[in-house]
Amino acid sequence: MKEKIKVFITGGTFDKEYNELNGSLFFKETHLHEMLTLGRCRLDLSIDTLMMKDSLDFNDADRQSIANACSAAAEERILITHGTDTMTITASYLAKNCRNKTIVLTGAMVPYKFGSSDGLFNLGSALAFVQILPAGVYIAMNGKIFEADKVKKNTDKGEFESIS
Amino acid sequence: MKEKIKVFITGGTFDKEYNELNGSLFFKETHLHEMLTLGRCRLDLSIDTLMMKDSLDFNDADRQSIANACSAAAEERILITHGTDTMTITASYLAKNCRNKTIVLTGAMVPYKFGSSDGLFNLGSALAFVQILPAGVYIAMNGKIFEADKVKKNTDKGEFESIS
Amino acid sequence: MKEKIKVFITGGTFDKEYNELNGSLFFKETHLHEMLTLGRCRLDLSIDTLMMKDSLDFNDADRQSIANACSAAAEERILITHGTDTMTITASYLAKNCRNKTIVLTGAMVPYKFGSSDGLFNLGSALAFVQILPAGVYIAMNGKIFEADKVKKNTDKGEFESIS
Amino acid sequence: MKEKIKVFITGGTFDKEYNELNGSLFFKETHLHEMLTLGRCRLDLSIDTLMMKDSLDFNDADRQSIANACSAAAEERILITHGTDTMTITASYLAKNCRNKTIVLTGAMVPYKFGSSDGLFNLGSALAFVQILPAGVYIAMNGKIFEADKVKKNTDKGEFESIS
Numbered sequence: 001m002k003e004k005i006k007v008f009i010t011g012g013t014f015d016k017e018y019n020e021l022n023g024s025l026f027f028k029e030t031h032l033h034e035m036l037t038l039g040r041c042r043l044d045l046s047i048d049t050l051m052m053k054d055s056l057d058f059n060d061a062d063r064q065s066i067a068n069a070c071s072a073a074a075e076e077r078i079l080i081t082h083g084t085d086t087m088t089i090t091a092s093y094l095a096k097n098c099r100n101k102t103i104v105l106t107g108a109m110v111p112y113k114f115g116s117s118d119g120l121f122n123l124g125s126a127l128a129f130v131q132i133l134p135a136g137v138y139i140a141m142n143g144k145i146f147e148a149d150k151v152k153k154n155t156d157k158g159e160f161e162s163i164s
Numbered sequence: 165m166k167e168k169i170k171v172f173i174t175g176g177t178f179d180k181e182y183n184e185l186n187g188s189l190f191f192k193e194t195h196l197h198e199m200l201t202l203g204r205c206r207l208d209l210s211i212d213t214l215m216m217k218d219s220l221d222f223n224d225a226d227r228q229s230i231a232n233a234c235s236a237a238a239e240e241r242i243l244i245t246h247g248t249d250t251m252t253i254t255a256s257y258l259a260k261n262c263r264n265k266t267i268v269l270t271g272a273m274v275p276y277k278f279g280s281s282d283g284l285f286n287l288g289s290a291l292a293f294v295q296i297l298p299a300g301v302y303i304a305m306n307g308k309i310f311e312a313d314k315v316k317k318n319t320d321k322g323e324f325e326s327i328s
Numbered sequence: 329m330k331e332k333i334k335v336f337i338t339g340g341t342f343d344k345e346y347n348e349l350n351g352s353l354f355f356k357e358t359h360l361h362e363m364l365t366l367g368r369c370r371l372d373l374s375i376d377t378l379m380m381k382d383s384l385d386f387n388d389a390d391r392q393s394i395a396n397a398c399s400a401a402a403e404e405r406i407l408i409t410h411g412t413d414t415m416t417i418t419a420s421y422l423a424k425n426c427r428n429k430t431i432v433l434t435g436a437m438v439p440y441k442f443g444s445s446d447g448l449f450n451l452g453s454a455l456a457f458v459q460i461l462p463a464g465v466y467i468a469m470n471g472k473i474f475e476a477d478k479v480k481k482n483t484d485k486g487e488f489e490s491i492s
Numbered sequence: 493m494k495e496k497i498k499v500f501i502t503g504g505t506f507d508k509e510y511n512e513l514n515g516s517l518f519f520k521e522t523h524l525h526e527m528l529t530l531g532r533c534r535l536d537l538s539i540d541t542l543m544m545k546d547s548l549d550f551n552d553a554d555r556q557s558i559a560n561a562c563s564a565a566a567e568e569r570i571l572i573t574h575g576t577d578t579m580t581i582t583a584s585y586l587a588k589n590c591r592n593k594t595i596v597l598t599g600a601m602v603p604y605k606f607g608s609s610d611g612l613f614n615l616g617s618a619l620a621f622v623q624i625l626p627a628g629v630y631i632a633m634n635g636k637i638f639e640a641d642k643v644k645k646n647t648d649k650g651e652f653e654s655i656s
Contacts, residue, residue, distance in 0.1 A: 013351065020437040021486045023341065025351065039285030040273055041307035042323055109204055109348040115443035121203025124288030127307050132296045143205035143291050158349045159206055177515065184601040185650045187505065189515065273512040279607035322513045367613030368601055369635035370651055437532055449531025452616030455635050460624045471533035471619050487534055 004044045005130060006075035007032065010066060011052040012083030014108040014119050027052035031112045032081065035120055043127060046075065055083025055090070055107075063090055067097040077102045077130045081123075084109060084153055084160075087139055091148035095137040104130040106140045109158050118142075168208045169294060170239035171196065174230060175216040176247030178272040178283050191216035195276045196245065199284055207291060210239065219247025219254070219271075227254050231261040241294050244269045245287075248317055248324075251303055255312035259301040268294040270304045273322050282306075332372045333458060334403035335360065338394060339380040340411030342436040342447050355380035359440045360409065363448055371455060374403065383411025383418070383435075391418050395425040405430045405458050409451075412437060412481055412488075415467055419476035423465040432458040434468045437486050496536045497622060498567035499524065502558060503544040504575030506611050508603040519544035523604045524573065527612055535619060538567065547575025547582070547599075555582050559589040569594045569622050573615075576601060576645055576652075579631055583640035587629040596622040598632045601650050610634075 009015065009030045016025045030049055050069055051062060070078055082090060084107045091105055106126035108119035126140035137148035141160040152163050173179065173194045180189045194213055214233055215226060234242055246254060248271045255269055270290035272283035290304035301312035305324040318325050337343065337358045344353045358377055378397055379390065398406050410418060412435045419433050434454035436447035454468035465476035469488040482489050501507065501522045508517045522541055542561055543554065562570050574582060576599045583597050598618035600611035618632035629640035633652040646653050 013348075018438055018442050020341075021483065023353065035285070036307075038280060038282060039289075039307060040282040040305075040323060041285065043307045110346055113443060114346055115441060116202060118202060118204040120284045121199070121205065121288035124285035124290075124307065125203075125292040126288075128289045128292035128304070128309070129296065131309065132293065140292070141204075143200075143203060143207045143288065145292070145295065155349065159204060177512075182602055182606055184505075185647065187517065274510055277607060278510055279605060319513065363613070364635075366608060366610060367617075367635060368610040368633075368651060369613065371635040444530060446530060446532040448612045449527070449533065449616035452613035452618075452635065453531075453620040454616075456617040456620035456632070456637070457624065459637065460621070468620070469532075471528075471531060471535040471616065473620070473623065487532060 002044070003077060003131075004046055004075055005127070006073045006078045007045050007047045008066065008069055008078065008080045009047065009049040009052070010055070010062075010080060010082050012055050012081060012107045013111055014081050014083070015052060016111040017113050018111075025111070032123075035112060035123055039120060039124055041127065043131075053083070055086040058083075058086055058090065063093045064097075066090060067094055070094060070098040070101060070103060073101075075101075076135075078104070079126050079130050080105045082107050084141070087141075088148070088151055088153060091137050091139050091151070095148040098137070100135050102130055102133050102135050103137045104133070104140050104145075105138070166208070167241060167295075168210055168239055169291070170237045170242045171209050171211045172230065172233055172242065172244045173211065173213040173216070174219070174226075174244060174246050176219050176245060176271045177275055178245050178247070179216060180218075180275040181277050182275075189275070196287075199276060199287055203284060203288055205291065207295075217247070219250040222247075222250055222254065227257045228261075230254060231258055234258060234262040234265060234267060237265075239265075240299075241266045242268070243290050243294050246271050248273060248305070251305075252312070252315055252317060255301050255303050255315070259312040262301070264299050266294055266297050266299050267301045268297070268304050268309075269302070330372070331405060331459075332374055332403055333455070334401045334406045335373050335375045336394065336397055336406065336408045337375070337377040337380070338383070338390075338408060338410050340383050340409060340435045341439055342409050342411070343380060344439040345441050346439075353439070360451075363440060363451055367448060367452055369455065371459075381411070383414040386411075386414055386418065391421045392425075394418060395422055398422060398426040398429060398431060401429075403429075404463075406432070407454050407458050408433045410435050412469070415469075416476075416479055416481060419465050419467050419479070423476040426465070428463050430458055430461050430463050431465045432461070432468050432473075433466070494536070495569060495623075496538055496567055497619070498565045498570045499537050499539045500558065500561055500570065500572045501539070501541040501544070502547070502554075502572060502574050504547050504573060504599045505603055506573050506575070506600040507544060508546075509605050510603075517603070522573075524615075527604060527615055531612060531616055533619065535623075545575070547578040550575075550578055550582065555585045556589075558582060559586055562586065562590040562593060562595060565593075567593075568627075570596070571618050571622050572597045574599050576633070579633075580640070580643055580645060583629050583631050583643070587640040590629070592627050594622055594625050594627050595629045596625070596632050596637075597630070
């Protein structure tokens with residue numbers, strides 16, 4: 001596929017790191033470039049960091065910011081890395097406010113830097129889906145693809161599920 | 165997607181390990197299950213190990229074996245993990261001998277067990293493509309998807325490229 | 329060295345894990361056995377988990393418990409894995425209450441399970457020191473060895489330093 | 493300990509990497525600095541790469557080169573990273589040709605870059621031993637310390653053992 005894909009980074013567990021001085025989790029720089037190198041990804045990507053926030057801290061202004069960036073992007077296909085806690089909310093917002101593009105959101109349950117992370121698998125998964133799917137907003141988690149408004153995060157199991 | 169996906173394991177660098185007693189690379193058991201757990205993959209998969217061979221050691225009988233397994237499988241969507249050296253040859257063979265199914269081959273340039281592996285990324289990528297693509301035989305490497313007979317491995321760069 | 333070495337596990341960052349359901353750090357089982365296997369350690373060790381606590385939560389009863397265990401042990405050489413935050417306090421307590429044995433405390437600034445951990449290095453270091461040093465209580469961190477009461481944790485730098 | 497320690501790098505499995513273009517193992521740069529950073533080692537070290545060779549390829553000239561470097565070094569305490577296959581031969585050579593210094597050799601059964609490596613554990617172990625032991629030549633492997641001429645590598649088990 002020759003089309004360029006836009007990648008917007010917004011933070012989430014995907015990019016968190018461990019602060020050894022105080023034992024907390026925090027954001028430094030994104031690890032996306034390192035992950036794409038590890039995956040030997042040769043896609044034509046344009047990558048921008050919009051923000052580095054835990055999605056529990058997202059407000060309407062943040063979501064509007066993401067929607068504006070998606071609309072303004074020259075690309076028709078967009079991947080967004082995002083915290084899993086409110087990924088479905090952002091997906092719904094984008095479905096209303098940014099039509100006519102293929103937008104796929106993904107994230108990770110464990111920080112990439114922590115070793116046992118699903119981040120690299122999800123990145124491969126989401127980048128595949130965004131190349132093929134028709135215009136719409138989707139969530140790629142747990143190897144599956146979900147349409148916005150038809151998915152919820154099962155917080156007991158820590159996984160995403162379809163809702164009718 | 166509710167359809168079950170079949171996964172056939174055939175070996176390749178994807179599953180090699182380091183033998184610390186003599187410094188060589190060899191096959192023990194597949195790491196696919198461990199990788200699917202790491203990726204928190206919740207797809208409905210049926211997994212079989214057909215063989216554990218370096219694809220440079222494949223012969224016609226091996227390829228026929230893979231084709232037969234694909235045809236005999238109840239599933240319409242099949243992922244095959246395979247060595248990268250002769251992946252394009254197997255893909256061409258399957259395109260002639262196993263029609264009407266969506267078959268995606270993938271592998272890794274670095275063994276999963278070696279840390280800096282593209283295996284997990286490729287697995288996520290291939291499992292996404294196999295759910296969406298129409299019937300045909302494909303190769304998923306470097307984040308991209310290629311149709312059988314339209315791809316070659318660039319051995320200088322260690323990556324896959326389209327050919328017209 | 330033919331002598332058996334006792335290892336007491338008490339928790340600390342060394343053994344913490346990431347809870348992907350709520351993003352917190354917590355204790356499950358110790359990873360010490362896994363680390364000793366990774367290090368291909370062939371020493372004769374007797375391993376006991378005394379508790380799995382963050383050392384910021386330690387109280388006198390916990391320290392007394394550790395001292396009692398050290399005194400009761402048949403072994404003359406004892407390694408203790410411990411949180412770094414109050415390691416110096418426990419070391420001082422043991423220097424007063426458990427004499428005539430070689431006791432070395434160590435820990436980690438980053439959980440072993442997080443990838444970029446100093447845990448494995450410190451374990452190798454501490455196991456070496458405990459085999460050679462004369463009776464006394466010591467802390468092994470940052471590749472160095474410190475006597476109890478002559479060391480403090482520099483919390484700005486996240487490392488251990490001598491004090492006169 | 494305030495004394496500076498010299499570290500001589502000579503190669504061995506410790507520093508090997510996987511060449512994904514042809515599937516072989518080879519040397520690029522040493523990973524020692526990365527490992528010392530991971531271990532948060534704060535010792536005062538002077539590090540030199542003497543050569544990057546598999547110790548099966550060592551000849552007398554190589555060993556003489558190592559002995560000369562040890563004698564010429566200002567430091568009294570020296571760590572040498574070395575392939576495990578002929579580590580005992582080099583240790584014996586040094587015991588004859590470089591007296592009056594504390595010299596500890598260590599290595600790894602699995603390349604550090606391969607994930608499941610004993611390299612980091614051995615590095616912590618060897619750096620501890622070299623600080624404490626009296627003048628002599630030693631091998632630090634499997635958590636243990638052996639005197640030169642009193643150790644052999646058990647190639648069936650892949651570990652080091654005492655010989656009387």
